[in-house]
Amino acid sequence: MERSLRVATDYRGCLICHVLDKDESDFMAELQYRTIKEEKVRQDVVSSNGYCNFHFHQMARMASPMGNAVLTKDLIDAEIKEIERGSFGPTLRIDCLVCKYVDEREEFYVKEFKALLSEKSFQKEYEATDGLCQIHLRRVLNLLKENELSHFLLTTQLMHMKLLKHGLQVFISKIRSTRRDMGDEKDSWLVAIEKMVGKKGLRQG
Ligand SMILES: [Zn+2]
Numbered sequence: 571m572e573r574s575l576r577v578a579t580d581y582r583g584c585l586i587c588h589v590l591d592k593d594e595s596d597f598m599a600e601l602q603y604r605t606i607k608e609e610k611v612r613q614d615v616v617s618s619n620g621y622c623n624f625h626f627h628q629m630a631r632m633a634s635p636m637g638n639a640v641l642t643k644d645l646i647d648a649e650i651k652e653i654e655r656g657s658f659g660p661t662l663r664i665d666c667l668v669c670k671y672v673d674e675r676e677e678f679y680v681k682e683f684k685a686l687l688s689e690k691s692f693q694k695e696y697e698a699t700d701g702l703c704q705i706h707l708r709r710v711l712n713l714l715k716e717n718e719l720s721h722f723l724l725t726t727q728l729m730h731m732k733l734l735k736h737g738l739q740v741f742i743s744k745i746r747s748t749r750r751d752m753g754d755e756k757d758s759w760l761v762a763i764e765k766m767v768g769k770k771g772l773r774q775g
């Protein structure tokens with residue numbers, strides 16, 4: 571399951587978002603399998619109060635109806651006991667295991683990116699990508715503070731933004747002129763959205 575950002579330079583969009591998305595899917599697939607097979611894992615999920623809204627719906631799509639029924643029955647059971655004991659509180663506390671895992675991996679990749687940046691060969695590879703999303707760019711810049719690597723990162727970001735803007739302009743003018751010979755720019759609006767907010771479901775706190 572261990573990934574490195576080095577494998578992500580061939581894909582469109584933010585490198586960190588890309589590997590994070592893969593890690594998250596792998597983790598969820600394994601977790602949903604283990605919650606059915608292993609009582610202890612299911613109890614961990616129950617004591618975390620299930621998953622956050624986003625991940626619960628994602629997990630439900632991955633799991634079988636039976637798997638969903640077994641887990642939700644345990645969660646409902648726990649809440650019934652809470653009400654009966656009189657310990658049902660007004661604050662909903664969900665310690666989503668998937669969010670926790672994604673946060674840890676994100677931390678790891680931000681640091682890995684910072685370390686890779688000092689390699690000239692990686693800088694070259696990075697220039698040829700779409701660059702980082704706004705969220706991850708700022709996370710890395712916060713680690714770098716003021717130095718020449720942050721200058722490189724901002725110069726490259728400017729280049730990536732200008733290329734993306736050009737791609738969007740080409741896309742818009744092709745649609746307006748009803749031309750359908752789309753090249754790389756066909757995904758430009760999707761890359762632009764990810765550039766602004768990161769991958770789907772990324773926490774920005
Ligand atoms: Zn990102």
Ligand SMILES: [Zn+2]
Nearest residue numbers: 622625666669
């Ligand atoms: Zn979550």
